[in-house]
Amino acid sequence: MQDNSRKNVNQGEGRSDEIIFGRNPVSEAIRSGRAIDSVLVAKGAKTGAIVGILAKAKEKNLRVKEVDSKKLDYMCKGGHHQGIAAVAAVCDYKELSDIFELAESRGEAPFVIVLDEIEDPHNLGAIIRTAECAGAHGVIIPNRRSAGLSFTVGKSSAGAVEYVPVVRVPNIPSVIDTLKEKGLWVFGADMDGEDYRKCDFSGAVALVIGNEGKGIGRLVREKCDVIVSLPMKGKINSLNASVAAGILMYRASDGR
Numbered sequence: 001m002q003d004n005s006r007k008n009v010n011q012g013e014g015r016s017d018e019i020i021f022g023r024n025p026v027s028e029a030i031r032s033g034r035a036i037d038s039v040l041v042a043k044g045a046k047t048g049a050i051v052g053i054l055a056k057a058k059e060k061n062l063r064v065k066e067v068d069s070k071k072l073d074y075m076c077k078g079g080h081h082q083g084i085a086a087v088a089a090v091c092d093y094k095e096l097s098d099i100f101e102l103a104e105s106r107g108e109a110p111f112v113i114v115l116d117e118i119e120d121p122h123n124l125g126a127i128i129r130t131a132e133c134a135g136a137h138g139v140i141i142p143n144r145r146s147a148g149l150s151f152t153v154g155k156s157s158a159g160a161v162e163y164v165p166v167v168r169v170p171n172i173p174s175v176i177d178t179l180k181e182k183g184l185w186v187f188g189a190d191m192d193g194e195d196y197r198k199c200d201f202s203g204a205v206a207l208v209i210g211n212e213g214k215g216i217g218r219l220v221r222e223k224c225d226v227i228v229s230l231p232m233k234g235k236i237n238s239l240n241a242s243v244a245a246g247i248l249m250y251r252a253s254d255g256r
Helices: 023-031 049-059 069-075 096-106 121-134 151-156 172-181 218-223 241-253
Strands: 006-010 016-021 036-042 064-067 084-088 111-116 138-142 166-169 185-195 205-210 226-229
Touching (some): 023 036, 023 049, 064 069, 096 138, 111 172, 111 241, 121 138, 121 241, 205 241
Parallel strands (some): 036 064, 111 205, 138 166, 185 205
């Protein structure tokens, strides 16, 4: 018999994430330790058994999103979701210590990419792919207002998610403080900064890339040691986030 509690669901053109839905399947997925990107609960459905499921999700530090019931219907292709579903992650998230262990194993100064609310999964996948090619030791993303390790991200990364540790944290400014305590020099990519070609990226480096529309947040910018910019010679005043990240990553990787 076909298991209708799990489907590969098309969520718009070019997007296909594995959805697990229904109270028992979602509860079991959480209990078993399956890699989960987020748990989706329909508005007004936080009652009965769902309360217990969400408590388990909180214990596992999983991201929980409240969504409209009609959206959940669409994502589950009309399946009986009982007000709750989970988006499976393409692989497990790692710990911050994994990034430093990887750098140490290579005998290299840590090179970390910090993403401040990159929301487009294709951009996230492309950045992870370039990070792997440029020799970065890990990518850090926030727990909220960010794309996660969905199957779309895995596909866009061309498999790089299997080699680059991706760490999800509650607070980007806080993790920047931690990186600085570990001796990393933090470069934020934003407008009105120093020409990136004139900056010294040697040593332990963290490169911060901001949101596709609004760039890096004010608190994140204030935490950066240096703000760097890419000169714009045309009539468009900004680059796609993954393109800008790629240019800066390869500049930072020079001499490593």
